[in-house]
Amino acid sequence: xxxxxxxxxxxxxxxxxxxxxxxxxxxxxxxxxxxxxxxxxxxxxxxxxxxxxxxxxxxxxxxxxxxxxxxxxxxxxxxxxxxxxxxxxxxxxxxxxxxxxxxxxxxxxx
Amino acid sequence: xxxxxxxxxxxxxxxxxxxxxxxxxxxxxxxxxxxxxxxxxxxxxxxxxxxxxxxxxxxxxxxxxxxxxxxxxxxxxxxxxxxxxxxxxxxxxxxxxxxxxxxxxxxxxxxxxxxxxxxxxxxxxxxxxxxxxxxxxxxx
Numbered sequence: 001x002x003x004x005x006x007x008x009x010x011x012x013x014x015x016x017x018x019x020x021x022x023x024x025x026x027x028x029x030x031x032x033x034x035x036x037x038x039x040x041x042x043x044x045x046x047x048x049x050x051x052x053x054x055x056x057x058x059x060x061x062x063x064x065x066x067x068x069x070x071x072x073x074x075x076x077x078x079x080x081x082x083x084x085x086x087x088x089x090x091x092x093x094x095x096x097x098x099x100x101x102x103x104x105x106x107x108x109x110x
Numbered sequence: 111x112x113x114x115x116x117x118x119x120x121x122x123x124x125x126x127x128x129x130x131x132x133x134x135x136x137x138x139x140x141x142x143x144x145x146x147x148x149x150x151x152x153x154x155x156x157x158x159x160x161x162x163x164x165x166x167x168x169x170x171x172x173x174x175x176x177x178x179x180x181x182x183x184x185x186x187x188x189x190x191x192x193x194x195x196x197x198x199x200x201x202x203x204x205x206x207x208x209x210x211x212x213x214x215x216x217x218x219x220x221x222x223x224x225x226x227x228x229x230x231x232x233x234x235x236x237x238x239x240x241x242x243x244x245x246x247x248x249x250x
Contacts, residue, residue, distance in 0.1 A: 001128070020128065020131070022124070022127045022128065022156065022160070023124045023127060023160045023163075023164060024123075024124035024125045024127055024128070053131070053149075053152075053153075055127075055153060055156055055157060055160065055220070056157055056160075056219035056220035056222075056223055057160065057220075059219055060210075060219050063210055063211055063219065066211050067211060083146065084145060084146050084149040084150075087146055087149070087150065088149075088150070088153060088223070091150070091223060091226050091227065092207065092219060092222060092223065092226075093207055094207075097207070097211065
């Protein structure tokens, strides 16, 4: 089960992920990000506080936007991942490709 | 430690993956392995099953794959059997992460995860039945 809420805060779009992202629902994450891009967002922050699990289907969604975002100068930051979810990003080396921060404050200041 | 054997039949649809996680949480919860290891093992087994469901069975809910979890001294064995199109992940060359990024392809990451998380991977195909064995060593 995955729910995604979007909030705008001082020009940043914050995506709150709650639940588990797997091959059955990663399309929801994909659509939520695409919508922000269509809406002209230049700063997307992903709040991982409620993210309990993410499989390669979800990680692949983030990966698929990286080049586009670089070209369009869209900032993507992820924060407040639990230790075990962060470990998965690290196994793949995604912590080197995606900006990941311990909490919202650090993410906003970076 | 008592002998352990658990079995699950998984319908080939992606919505079955959450049931698989519930099954693995219960099964692995009986063992003395860390929360992070449990999480990663669950992920690796799910990645293999998700690949089979999507690529070998085209999400046909009438097809099934079978998972057997066995515990041998010092190792946990996850045996995944199916009768779909054989896919030997050992033959699959793991893509470079930057290439995955460049090609905007979303596949390939799952296999990297499985190979990094599991200590041994075996695959055999015999008379239409494919068996993938994922083995994780641990201190018992």
